[in-house]
Amino acid sequence: xxxxxxxxxxxxxxxxxxxxxxxKPGFDPPVEEEMLEFADTFYGYxxxxxxxxxxxxxxxxxxxxxxxxxxxxxxxxxxxxxxxxYLQGWVDSKIGLRRDLVKGMKALCLPAxxxxxxxxxxxxxxxxxxxxxxxxVGQPSEPASAEACAFFRKQGYDQNPRIPYPxxxxxxxxxxxx
Amino acid sequence: MITIGEQVTRxxxxxxxxxxxxxxxxxxxxxxELAEAGVEVVILExxxxxxxxxxxxxxxxxxxxxxxxxxxxTILGTPAIIFSEGRCVGGSTVINGGMCWRTPxxxxxxxxxxxxxEEMTPENLEPFFxxxxxxxxxxxxxxxxxxxxxxLFKQAADKLHWLIHPNRRNxxxxxxxxxxxxxxxxxxxxxxxxxxxxxxxxxxARLYADTRAVKIKAQNGRATEVVAQVLDRQTRxxxxxxxxKAKVIVLAGGALQTPCLLMGSGLAKKSGQVGKNFxxxxxxxxxxxxxxxxxxxxxxxxxxxxHEFLEEGILMAIGGVHPAxxxxxxxxxxxxxxxxxxxWNHMLVAGALVDDTTTGKIVRAPWGQPLAFYxxxxxxxxxxxxxxxxLCELLFTAGAKKCLLPFTYLQEISGMDEIPKIYxxxxxxxxxxxxxxxxxxxxxxxxxxRRAVVNGFGECHEVKNLFITDGGIIPTxxxxxxxxxxxxxxxxxxxxxxxxxxxxxx
Ligand SMILES: Cc1cc2nc3c(=O)[nH]c(=O)nc-3n(C[C@H](O)[C@H](O)[C@H](O)COP(=O)(O)OP(=O)(O)OC[C@H]3O[C@@H](n4cnc5c(N)ncnc54)[C@H](O)[C@@H]3O)c2cc1C
Numbered sequence: 001x002x003x004x005x006x007x008x009x010x011x012x013x014x015x016x017x018x019x020x021x022x023x024k025p026g027f028d029p030p031v032e033e034e035m036l037e038f039a040d041t042f043y044g045y046x047x048x049x050x051x052x053x054x055x056x057x058x059x060x061x062x063x064x065x066x067x068x069x070x071x072x073x074x075x076x077x078x079x080x081x082x083x084x085x086y087l088q089g090w091v092d093s094k095i096g097l098r099r100d101l102v103k104g105m106k107a108l109c110l111p112a113x114x115x116x117x118x119x120x121x122x123x124x125x126x127x128x129x130x131x132x133x134x135x136x137v138g139q140p141s142e143p144a145s146a147e148a149c150a151f152f153r154k155q156g157y158d159q160n161p162r163i164p165y166p167x168x169x170x171x172x173x174x175x176x177x178x
Numbered sequence: 179m180i181t182i183g184e185q186v187t188r189x190x191x192x193x194x195x196x197x198x199x200x201x202x203x204x205x206x207x208x209x210x211e212l213a214e215a216g217v218e219v220v221i222l223e224x225x226x227x228x229x230x231x232x233x234x235x236x237x238x239x240x241x242x243x244x245x246x247x248x249x250x251x252t253i254l255g256t257p258a259i260i261f262s263e264g265r266c267v268g269g270s271t272v273i274n275g276g277m278c279w280r281t282p283x284x285x286x287x288x289x290x291x292x293x294x295x296e297e298m299t300p301e302n303l304e305p306f307f308x309x310x311x312x313x314x315x316x317x318x319x320x321x322x323x324x325x326x327x328x329x330l331f332k333q334a335a336d337k338l339h340w341l342i343h344p345n346r347r348n349x350x351x352x353x354x355x356x357x358x359x360x361x362x363x364x365x366x367x368x369x370x371x372x373x374x375x376x377x378x379x380x381x382x383a384r385l386y387a388d389t390r391a392v393k394i395k396a397q398n399g400r401a402t403e404v405v406a407q408v409l410d411r412q413t414r415x416x417x418x419x420x421x422x423k424a425k426v427i428v429l430a431g432g433a434l435q436t437p438c439l440l441m442g443s444g445l446a447k448k449s450g451q452v453g454k455n456f457x458x459x460x461x462x463x464x465x466x467x468x469x470x471x472x473x474x475x476x477x478x479x480x481x482x483x484x485h486e487f488l489e490e491g492i493l494m495a496i497g498g499v500h501p502a503x504x505x506x507x508x509x510x511x512x513x514x515x516x517x518x519x520x521x522w523n524h525m526l527v528a529g530a531l532v533d534d535t536t537t538g539k540i541v542r543a544p545w546g547q548p549l550a551f552y553x554x555x556x557x558x559x560x561x562x563x564x565x566x567x568x569l570c571e572l573l574f575t576a577g578a579k580k581c582l583l584p585f586t587y588l589q590e591i592s593g594m595d596e597i598p599k600i601y602x603x604x605x606x607x608x609x610x611x612x613x614x615x616x617x618x619x620x621x622x623x624x625x626x627x628r629r630a631v632v633n634g635f636g637e638c639h640e641v642k643n644l645f646i647t648d649g650g651i652i653p654t655x656x657x658x659x660x661x662x663x664x665x666x667x668x669x670x671x672x673x674x675x676x677x678x679x680x681x682x683x684x
Contacts (some may be wrong), residue, residue, distance in 0.1 A: 022505075022516030038238050045248035048545045084512065091509060092586075096608035099586060100258055107250070107506050114502035114519065115236045123522040125501050127235055127357075130476050134323075134353035135364060143322040144354030144477035148329040152321035155332075157344065 002037065004044035005055075012058045013039050013108065015076035019083050020109050022119075029118045038112030054108075057101040061090070180267070180379065182227050183388025186408045189419045192384070194220035195683045196675070197404050197424035199391040199439070202269015203664040204648035205430030206370035206378070207310065211672030213381035217683065220384050220422050222406050224431070225266035227387035229371075233361035237502045240360035244273050251434075253538065253550040253614070259460060260613040261550065263432055267387050268371025270432070271661060273359050274615070275480050275498065276347040276367045278316040279658040280307045281666070282488075293653050294625030295634045306666040306673075313377075314348035314368040316662070323354035325477015327496050327526045330468075332482055334576035340486035345495070347478070348373075348661075354478040356498050389420055392546075394427055394443040394644070401427040401445070401644040426643045426675065426682050428636075430668070433617035433650035437540045438548035440621065440631075446640045451631050455619040456538035457655050458552055459531040460612045462566050463497055463507055465582040466526045466573030474526045475500075484572070488657055491533030492565045494572065499527050507611060508582060509589060518582075528573060530565035531616070532558055534655040540620050550617075559607055567600045584611035616660055618652035636671040643682060647671050 005013060017035045043054065065071040065078070065086060075083060090098045113119055120127070133142050143149035152158075198209045201223040213219045226243065234240045242248040246265035253259040264270035281303065289295040310316070335342035348368040357363050365372050379385065388409045395403040403423045407416040429436045437453035440446050479498020487494070499507075501522050510518055538552030554562070570581045574594045582590050583600070586609035591599055624630025627639035632651055638644040647668035649660055656663060675682055 020511040020515075022512055022519065024513045024516055027516070041242065042238075042248050042250070045242050046250050047247045047547050049543065049547070049549065050247070050250055050252075087511070091511075096256060099608075102511075103506070106511055110505050110511070110515070111238050111241070111502040114500070114505050115238045120501070123501060123519050124473075125475070125522055127475070131235070131355055131357075131363070134355055141353065144324065144356075145326045145329070145473070148324050148326045148477060149321045151329045151333075152324050157318070157321045157324075 002040040002044055005040050009055050009058055010036065010040070012062045012076050015083065016058075016061070016105055017109050018080060019087050020106055021113060027122060029116060031113050031116050031119065034116060035109050035112045039108040042108060042111075054104060057104060061101070061105070064090075180227050180385045180387060183408050183411055183417060186386075186418050186420070190421075192220050192420065192422040194218045194384070194422060194424045196220075196426045196428060197222065197422040198428040198430060199404065200269060200430035200432065200435070200648060201267050201375060201385060202264060202370060202430065202432065202648070203271050203661045204668040205428065206268060206271070206374040207313070207665040208428060208430065208647045208668040208672045209383055210374035210378040211669055212675065213378040213383040215676050216381070217676075218382070219378060220424070221378070221386070222389045222391050222404065222420070222422070223267050223385060223387050224390040224409070225264065225269075225387065226411050227267040227385075228361070230361060230363055230365045233357075233363050235357045235360050235363060237360065237500050244361055253458060253552045255538065255551055255553040256608050257554070257610055257612050259458065259552060261458070261617070262615050263434070263617065266371075267385065268369050268375060270615070271369040272361050272371050274369075274661060275358050275659070276349055277480055277483070277659040278311070278314070278346045278348050278662040281656060281663045282658060285654060285656055288654050293623065293630060295623065297634055303666055303670070306669045307662065309669055310662055310665040314373050314665070315350050316346050316348050318344045318346055319349070319352060319478055319481050323352045323478045324481045325354060325356070325474055326472050327474025328477060328481035330472065330526060330576040331496050331528070331572070334572050335482070335484050335486070337575050338572065340484050340572075342482050342484050342486070345480055345483055352478055354476070356475050356477060356479050358479065359498060360500075386420060391431070391439060392442065394429075394439065394445060396443070396445055396641055396644075399641060401641050426645065428645045428647055429621075430646070430648040432648050433620045434540055434548045434550055436646060436648055436650050437620040438542045438546070441542040442546060445644065446621075446631050446638050448640050449627055449629070449631055451622060451629065453540040453542070453620050454537065455622050455653070456540055456550060456552060456617070457534040457619040457652075458538065458614045459534060459616040459655065460554055460558055460562060461529055461531045461614050462562050462569075462584045462610065462612060463527055463529040464566055464569040464573060464584065465504065465508070466528065466576065466578030467521055467580040467582065468524045468526065468578050470577075471523045472526050473523050487568065490564075491535070491561055491657060492530050492568065493657060494528065494530045494565070494569060497527040497529040507584070509586065526573065526576070526578065528569045530569055531614070532561040532565055533657045534558065537619060554607055554612065562610055562612065563600060563605055567597050570597050570600065585609050616649070618649045618656070618660065619654070621646045621650035622653035623651040624653055635674040636667065645671055645675070
């Protein structure tokens with residue numbers, strides 16, 4: 001388990017994840033720890049200036065309520081709906097830096113969420129099945145899209161002499177098959 | 179032979195005829211040309227050595243492995259521009275989209291006229307392009323590999339009578355896996371990793387992965403030695419020192435790293451051009467949402483390019499983006515992000531790059547890393563807005579019911595009749611989401627040593643046996659994807675070195 005972020009910063013990131021994590025009634029996979037681990041690992045690869053800049057940005061988020069709203073309650077201690085409203089204020093802010101910081105913070109949290117198998121299945125992104133299909137793993141390979149293939153064939157796209165045709169029969173087995 | 183960092187157990191001193199720093203488009207191709215002619219070559223590559231068996235189609239694994247700074251690089255300015263480049267054996271070619279275009283004639287004309295590069299004619303460069311195309315197997319895509327996104331894109335461009343071309347890509351029997359940007363899992367994309375590097379290795383070149391060059395030493399106007407650090411792949415901390423004494427040293431670390439290394443070594447200062455003239459082809463993206471399923475990720479990305487607006491400095495294509503990255507480009511988070519992403523299979527992401535009309539610079543930070551600055555000017559500002567509007571026109575013609583825009587406040591429009599809003603909204607620079615994957619100009623070539631760092635063969639005006647063959651030597655915006663230009667120029671530099679072997683290597 002990576003520990004690139006300090007415990008304090010991890011606490012802010014955890015509070016941030018609670019807000020930015022996409023969820024809705026009936027679909028809320030428990031991905032929080034994965035997101036936090038990704039954020040921590042990802043941070044470890046940052047260049048020096050971002051390693052310094054990101055925690056500063058997170059502290060600004062944490063103590064921003066004091067600056068922007070006169071509230072003594074830091075971000076990580078706010079109720080979830082207040083935290084959400086406060087973060088939305090950053091997204092809609094006239095100050096470009098605040099908006100950019102939110103983008104950076106999202107980049108820290110969201111990739112792990114949308115790379116989670118349950119989430120990918122939920123949004124219909126079945127990459128593995130696609131890879132199996134086009135590489136003919138356990139079945140004859142198929143075009144990436146039968147509709148597009150027919151369309152481009154009609155347009156004469158298979159006249160390219162550098163690619164052996166008939167195309168798909170000539171495809172070598174994919175990585176999984178090998 | 180490829181040596182990875184963990185195999186190095188002590189400090190090493192190497193000698194070679196040529197030491198190449200960086201194993202990407204410019205470094206890998208040159209190294210192979212030289213090695214195949216019997217030159218003793220040592221290649222230093224800061225990134226790790228990974229084969230397709232270790233690639234993952236998932237960004238949270240692939241990006242830290244193959245991208246510099248895990249893809250977190252940013253070009254500073256308003257707006258800040260998100261920038262990605264590769265850091266692995268094969269460089270950015272391992273993660274690029276594989277599009278291959280020769281340098282446009284109008285660009286070569288500019289090089290001749292503005293930089294005195296008389297020899298840069300299409301006829302003179304033809305054999306180098308042809309050789310590169312043969313080496314990396316540049317070919318159009320098969321119909322089997324193309325997806326519905328490309329079909330909609332092509333149909334819409336035809337309907338609008340816009341000039342559209344099938345993309346030429348470096349691939350062999352591509353099946354349309356669309357995993358190019360995380361490393362092709364079946365080695366069908368013919369990146370430098372699986373073309374030039376094996377050729378160089380077969381001829382006895384030696385490559386050190388996880389090895390970062392930190393200084394070039396010079397004496398009496400000649401580069402003599404490269405000092406490098408062998409890094410721990412995980413912590414990126416120095417484990418050992420590697421020095422390479424060589425007769426010729428070639429810098430090919432990319433347009434950000436190379437000027438930084440030159441600055442850190444105190445070389446080529448006289449022209450005052452090192453790190454200046456930074457160009458980056460700013461990009462914008464628009465997401466079309468369709469009634470019917472598109473599943474645009476099922477099929478190779480960027481099978482076509484719209485060249486209708488090239489003269490205006492706008493190039494358009496379909497982007498191949500993983501949902502995790504698509505979600506980052508949208509302003510939503512939380513539930514609204516999920517609700518949008520539930521339409522993933524109905525989305526089509528299209529992008530446009532614009533020709534630079536200004537330049538930025540690279541500065542070497544006190545901690546030794548490059549900081550890139552680029553301030554989009556008013557011409558590019560207008561171009562980016564026009565590019566987004568044109569992308570919307572294309573997507574609505576293709577049947578989109580809604581377009582998600584790269585602007586902070588004007589986030590979507592719902593039909594062709596709303597396109598004027600894009601022009602009328604008074605969108606400020608700070609409100610545009612801009613990204614890029616191209617970088618040039620920072621060690622530009624030209625005949626005049628006061629205006630350029632290297633000559634037309636990539637040789638440093640000031641340090642005679644120091645060559646540069648990465649994207650940094652391209653002196654002007656290209657308006658098209660750069661890898662073929664970079665490889666052709668590197669191949670030409672290689673031929674020049676071989677033709678003058680006695681002088682440089684004797
Ligand atoms: C996601 C993405 C998609 C792209 N799509 C396309 C496309 O479709 N078509 C196209 O033409 N172009 C594309 N490009 C751009 C193209 O890949 C690059 O322009 C090209 O590879 C740059 O070549 P280069 O030699 O300058 O640098 P690179 O290919 O990036 O190689 C530089 C190498 O040098 C290493 N290095 C740097 N500093 C040091 C050091 N000090 N010591 C040792 N090693 C060092 C780096 O780790 C890197 O591996 C894309 C780029 C990206 C990132």
